[in-house]
Amino acid sequence: MHWKLNLLAGLCGVALIGAMFFFIPEPAATSNLQFSSLPQKTPPATKHLRPKAHLQVAPAVYNIKEGVLSHRTLYEALTSCEIPPSEVLSLSRSFRPVFDFRCAKPKDIYRVSLNDQNEIQKFVYKTSLTDEYEAIKKKDGSYTVQKREIALDKTVISKVFTINSSLYQAVADFGESQRIAGMIADIFAWDIDFYTAPRKGDRIAVVYERFSRNGHFVRYGKILAARYETDQKDYSAFLFNDGHFDNYFDENGQPLKNMFLRSPLKFGKMTSGYSIRRFHPICKRYKAHTGIDYGSPTGTPILATANGKVTFAGWKNGYGKLLIVRHPNGYETYYGHCSRLLKKPGQLVEQGQVVARVGQTGLATGPHVHYEVRIKGTPVNPNNLKKTRVTPLRPSLMAKFKKVVNERTLLVMNALREKAKLVNRPTETESLDSVRKKA
Numbered sequence: 001m002h003w004k005l006n007l008l009a010g011l012c013g014v015a016l017i018g019a020m021f022f023f024i025p026e027p028a029a030t031s032n033l034q035f036s037s038l039p040q041k042t043p044p045a046t047k048h049l050r051p052k053a054h055l056q057v058a059p060a061v062y063n064i065k066e067g068v069l070s071h072r073t074l075y076e077a078l079t080s081c082e083i084p085p086s087e088v089l090s091l092s093r094s095f096r097p098v099f100d101f102r103c104a105k106p107k108d109i110y111r112v113s114l115n116d117q118n119e120i121q122k123f124v125y126k127t128s129l130t131d132e133y134e135a136i137k138k139k140d141g142s143y144t145v146q147k148r149e150i151a152l153d154k155t156v157i158s159k160v161f162t163i164n165s166s167l168y169q170a171v172a173d174f175g176e177s178q179r180i181a182g183m184i185a186d187i188f189a190w191d192i193d194f195y196t197a198p199r200k201g202d203r204i205a206v207v208y209e210r211f212s213r214n215g216h217f218v219r220y221g222k223i224l225a226a227r228y229e230t231d232q233k234d235y236s237a238f239l240f241n242d243g244h245f246d247n248y249f250d251e252n253g254q255p256l257k258n259m260f261l262r263s264p265l266k267f268g269k270m271t272s273g274y275s276i277r278r279f280h281p282i283c284k285r286y287k288a289h290t291g292i293d294y295g296s297p298t299g300t301p302i303l304a305t306a307n308g309k310v311t312f313a314g315w316k317n318g319y320g321k322l323l324i325v326r327h328p329n330g331y332e333t334y335y336g337h338c339s340r341l342l343k344k345p346g347q348l349v350e351q352g353q354v355v356a357r358v359g360q361t362g363l364a365t366g367p368h369v370h371y372e373v374r375i376k377g378t379p380v381n382p383n384n385l386k387k388t389r390v391t392p393l394r395p396s397l398m399a400k401f402k403k404v405v406n407e408r409t410l411l412v413m414n415a416l417r418e419k420a421k422l423v424n425r426p427t428e429t430e431s432l433d434s435v436r437k438k439a
């Protein structure tokens, strides 16, 4: 009798495993993602078909299922491998604070480890090369969920771009992404107008970080140093942390950045300027306009124009939804008529960070941001502040800064020298490693 039961159980087990192996994913189910290590081998079926009472410890992992989500919900994907629905629901509930499966994408991949009751023991979910989540079952049936720390490989690269028509074209010619061009333009934006200034033959040497994983490019890091050479003048930039923020300085420690961005919108069109007296379209009378209006569709991101701390976020009379940021030296910036405020009082914001969205709350005839700057409470014309630079480096930091300048200047100059040799081979690029070996 006993052997018959065993045989029956064995057959069922084989059938179950067969079903698992013959589970064929949909043809469209492909993804470039991979898990960091290989799945464990499925142990032989017999090992796990002992009666339950013999198990003294937690049941060993019985089977590992993995696949691409494809155009299914996680619920569909997991219940299709016979996992009880209650298990899947408990899993996604535990996941919610860390990752919401309503944001899942078809290329996401999963790996689930099951015990012999087809209950989830461990679950790993991967949404990109760097985003991987892991859930481990607890005694009460819920899960401990955490985002896995993924270590990236950092390389420091030096490259020289020669301008033929534009900065963007030069960067693209050398197989680099427009992101690098944008970063270079941001660094020198205060001194060079990249729409008009670059001339054929100008050279830009850049030392920057690049992050990868298993040989796959993940993202760029920061530009550590850059040098823009023209016929007339050379501009240098060195990244340095002054104890609060990362900033770019020239070789003498003078900041490259102005304290304020020109406008709180990336591509804002000024629709009404700063004036002591103007006819107000809603109030139908002459009133001072103590700021600048930039028209843009509702929802356009509003950027903090300078580093600072949010002091007010809420409704204020004609301003509608208003955000106020306090900056060093008694400055404040106001962003009015917003549709959404994305920061709360007390939060630190960096120059260029998105803090709110354009709207037409309060007294406004159309979607725009009312941008105002005050010094010790008195409004001033933002256009007069364009040249205000951020504070230069403290003298106490100069020795450390000079060391950074010397190291990175060497990299920049080596890259330029190598480039001069390779002038007929424009696709040749220089990595830091090779520069180091030669240096």
Ligand SMILES: [Zn+2]
Pocket: 272, 289, 291, 292, 293, 369, 370, 371
């Ligand atoms: Zn206004």
